[in-house]
Amino acid sequence: MRRSAYNLYGWLLLLPAMALLALFTHWPALATFVDSFWSTPKLRRASTFVGLDNYRSMLSDSVFWQALLNNLMFALGTIPISIALALIMAIWVNDRIVGRAAVRMAYFTPTVLPMIAVANIWLFFYTPQYGLLEQVLSLFGARAHNWLGSPETALACVIVVAIWKEAGFFMIFYLAALQQISPTLAEAAALEGASRFTFFRRVQFPLLMPTTLFVLVNAVINAFRTIDHIIVMTRGGPDNATTLLLYYVYEVGFKYWDSTYAAALTVILLSLLAAVALSQYVLLDRRIHYR
């Protein structure tokens, strides 16, 4: 084929996918940015350019700050625990424990269930009086507590659900990586008399670093985009205690219909995601051991 034919063919093959990407990813991302500098059109007032007004009102919007703080707490609460659990699960399932196929299935099952469905189950789990949690706690003589209804405990409750849903998913990646570690390494370490923990700390864990990075990035992204369980379990309440950033975008955009303020909030959310992606390349890549 001639060069120009190559060009033409390449672009023709790419065209359908690129057109849709442009329409539903690139264009909306740009439009979000532009819209955030305009006012939301009201009944009689057309949209006008307001510069940084949306961002200025964001600075004095206590709900925004709380959503941001909640989201950071949510990320800090879910990410380390779910990754640590995933690693432990993978090591257990990788070792020859009895009935490991069943154990692996148990860990992975939450991943295939719809978040919306499991959130309903967990909602019942946390219900005051009837809920399983209350029943178990009352056996130990604990006082009745409305877990999802109190601002102090609601966020922790949704964090637990997120950990439960994600750990088994991340386990899969660790499991795949563990299976690629050469068995001769274990033999060599055993000959040297290294304890099992030393083998994990000095051999397995460093070799798993690329996987940890991959899982970490996914975990951070998920912490900022998963709000299904919030919609089912708390609707951001009580008193905004479980309002996450994307949930706030959803509320502002589709309950108050303030689309340009929602756009400004989306810009913040996108910048956070971009920062995560950038730090993946800049900060973490250097410190990771690649074979």
Added chain:
Amino acid sequence: MTARAQPIPYALHGAGGALESAAAWLLAVLWLLPLLYAVWTAFHPAEFSARFVASAPLTLKNFVQAWHAAPFARYFLNTFVLVTLILACQLVLCTLAAYAFARFAFVGRELAFALVLLQLMIMPDVLIVENYRTMSWLGLVDTIPGIALPYVASAFGIFLLRQTFKSVPRELDDAARVEGAGPLQVLWRVYVPLAKPVYLAYALVSVSYHWNNFLWPLIVTNSVEARPLTVGLQVFASTDQGIDWSVICAATLMTSAPLLVGFLLFQRQFVQSFMRAGIR
């Protein structure tokens, strides 16, 4: 050569091993507990929904009641159409784009690829406000294509297939061309058959993602005719008509059942698919 099996280093044995196995099992039970709890509640009369006695009678009434309380048959159909539509379009579009990236050195390829990868970071899940506006402009609000369109051009799918196509030996490609096959014939006869396991992996991941997807369908649909199962379940469960927990649990299990059964039947393929899709 000795026929005796070598002891596996760091295999679990003795008291420590038993303890670790026990811990692994305990965690497994803990992990299944919410599901078991839902199963118990769904298959027993409401008065036993939180009372665990062995003599509680089994019943299917909750499922019957849930099925009649909301148009679940329609929701199942909608989800089925949605998931099929998305997967079919994704497979075609991603295959073509991945083939272009893998085998055609066209001008602007690197830039185009960077623009595609951007979607891994800026996902449709986050661009809800603008995408809703686009959909109302296109007149696709409250339709199944409206739910599907933002996900059809999948950066993840393009990336995955591009990696696969790149590993296909050039000689196979050249041999087919010598026999006079055009670029699309080469794609269809050489690349697609060799990528079958990747297609299966991608299909499982895509189907389970879109079967479970909730936020965007919730925003863009508002009628029974377009709503997928997840949104239907939420509408059903959040109506304050004093619906029993046991009925909600039955509905919850019902909506998750196809995926769950599929997972139990094809456990190995599922796990391997998610692995394959995750390793880059």
